[in-house]
Amino acid sequence: MIDPLILRRATIALVILLAGMVAWQVVKSTSEQPAASKEREPNVPELNLGSFAQPSFSSKSEDAADDARGELTLRVGKIGSAPRRDEITVLKSLPDSEREWTRAYTMAKANACRIVAPGASVSAPLSMARTGQHGELGRLSAITIGLEMASQGRQKLPAVTRQQVDQYFEDHRLSVQPQMFYDEQKRVYFGTDCAAAFFEIERPGYTIEPEPMINVAVSRFRTLGIVGMPEDSGVLLGRTLALMFAFEKSDDTVSGVADGGRQALELMLLHLPPESTADDFKIEVYITSDERASLHRLDLGNEAVNSPLPTISSEVRFDKMILMGMYPAEPVVTKIHFRSAGILSMEMITRLSRGTSERTAMSLTEILDEFGKLSMQSPIDTSPKYEDAEVAEAARRKYERLRAMREEVSRDDEISMPSMRPLMTGLDD
Numbered sequence: 273m274i275d276p277l278i279l280r281r282a283t284i285a286l287v288i289l290l291a292g293m294v295a296w297q298v299v300k301s302t303s304e305q306p307a308a309s310k311e312r313e314p315n316v317p318e319l320n321l322g323s324f325a326q327p328s329f330s331s332k333s334e335d336a337a338d339d340a341r342g343e344l345t346l347r348v349g350k351i352g353s354a355p356r357r358d359e360i361t362v363l364k365s366l367p368d369s370e371r372e373w374t375r376a377y378t379m380a381k382a383n384a385c386r387i388v389a390p391g392a393s394v395s396a397p398l399s400m401a402r403t404g405q406h407g408e409l410g411r412l413s414a415i416t417i418g419l420e421m422a423s424q425g426r427q428k429l430p431a432v433t434r435q436q437v438d439q440y441f442e443d444h445r446l447s448v449q450p451q452m453f454y455d456e457q458k459r460v461y462f463g464t465d466c467a468a469a470f471f472e473i474e475r476p477g478y479t480i481e482p483e484p485m486i487n488v489a490v491s492r493f494r495t496l497g498i499v500g501m502p503e504d505s506g507v508l509l510g511r512t513l514a515l516m517f518a519f520e521k522s523d524d525t526v527s528g529v530a531d532g533g534r535q536a537l538e539l540m541l542l543h544l545p546p547e548s549t550a551d552d553f554k555i556e557v558y559i560t561s562d563e564r565a566s567l568h569r570l571d572l573g574n575e576a577v578n579s580p581l582p583t584i585s586s587e588v589r590f591d592k593m594i595l596m597g598m599y600p601a602e603p604v605v606t607k608i609h610f611r612s613a614g615i616l617s618m619e620m621i622t623r624l625s626r627g628t629s630e631r632t633a634m635s636l637t638e639i640l641d642e643f644g645k646l647s648m649q650s651p652i653d654t655s656p657k658y659e660d661a662e663v664a665e666a667a668r669r670k671y672e673r674l675r676a677m678r679e680e681v682s683r684d685d686e687i688s689m690p691s692m693r694p695l696m697t698g699l700d701d
Contacts, residue, residue: 361497385466385493401454401550409452417446418582422606425589454550461510476578501635511544519605571611585609
């Protein structure tokens with residue numbers, strides 16, 4: 273049997289021994305801490321409040337260590353949110369064949385237009401641009417899109433559903449809004465982000481949740497990039513944004529209960545005049561028709577988002593009903609209406625962009641600059657302000673054709689029937 277006194281003394285001795293070992297480790301680590309800190313300084317610099325340290329892991333010299341301890345000022349707010357012109361996707365040239373157009377549209381899937389979240393402002397205020405800085409200006413409404421029910425297929429819908437769809441189309445609009453930026457000289461340029469604000473025409477202040485078919489239509493708007501140009505052209509990059517949209521166009525050669533449709537691709541160009549600045553600019557809109565055969569300069573008319581007449585109106589037919597035959601699905605666009613202020617064939621644009629031995633090639637941005645000047649002149653003006661006689665003659669023929677089309681009773685690219693519902697918003701257009 274062990275004596276309790278001996279056991280107590282052994283326990284006390286063991287505790288004293290452990291305490292001594294711990295104290296020796298603390299003293300040893302304290303004495304070695306400065307040396308360890310010196311070894312870690314090049315790789316783990318000291319962080320000071322209100323600054324970023326800039327470590328360097330590649331150099332072990334004392335000079336590199338001093339450089340690594342250099343400090344950067346801490347910045348708050350939007351940092352790096354505004355891409356510069358050379359950081360935006362550039363479309364160097366327009367595709368030539370139908371296959372290339374389809375491929376370009378497919379490759380742009382990641383740049384599909386997005387729906388603005390419900391409850392957001394439809395017409396958000398633009399940021400204030402300051403000279404010497406570049407940044408994000410904001411999103412601005414370029415066009416508004418309205419829907420109408422096509423005469424084909426109306427009888428397929430129940431009377432109650434038909435009335436509800438007509439009312440829904442009449443009460444709502446879609447605003448396509450590109451993202452805008454400005455540089456150090458306060459010159460405006462486009463980005464590749466595009467948003468779509470869905471709202472009630474009588475309440476144009478805030479966005480609302482759209483129906484699923486609207487989401488599908490918006491996803492078919494895709495940005496291809498800002499239009500490029502020759503490096504020595506002197507034209508500011510970013511003034512023209514190319515978008516494409518696809519829709520199921522009805523085929524007039526097919527008839528029957530289940531009318532067929534096929535995908536059609538059209539091009540939309542958003543353009544800024546050369547004198548555009550963050551303090552004064554206006555977006556011009558160009559759109560192709562007949563599957564990119566002709567390019568139209570749109571007559572934007574009233575620029576208010578809640579204008580009774582939208583910029584573009586689409587006729588829609590529904591070929592499928594779901595939920596016990598009471599809810600329409602799979603919309604098919606049969607026609608697109610818009611007001612054209614000028615027409616130029618895409619063939620002519622292709623010729624101008626390629627150039628000849630007697631004439632230098634023009635960028636698409638330069639062509640749109642001149643197209644805008646021509647569209648503001650009289651169609652019969654024989655001495656336009658454009659130096660190229662070939663383009664002037666082509667424009668004169670196009671405008672004479674446009675004037676003849678306006679004298680016809682019916683047109684596919686003009687909305688002749690105004691909205692029958694009065695606009696009561698309390699806001700001035």
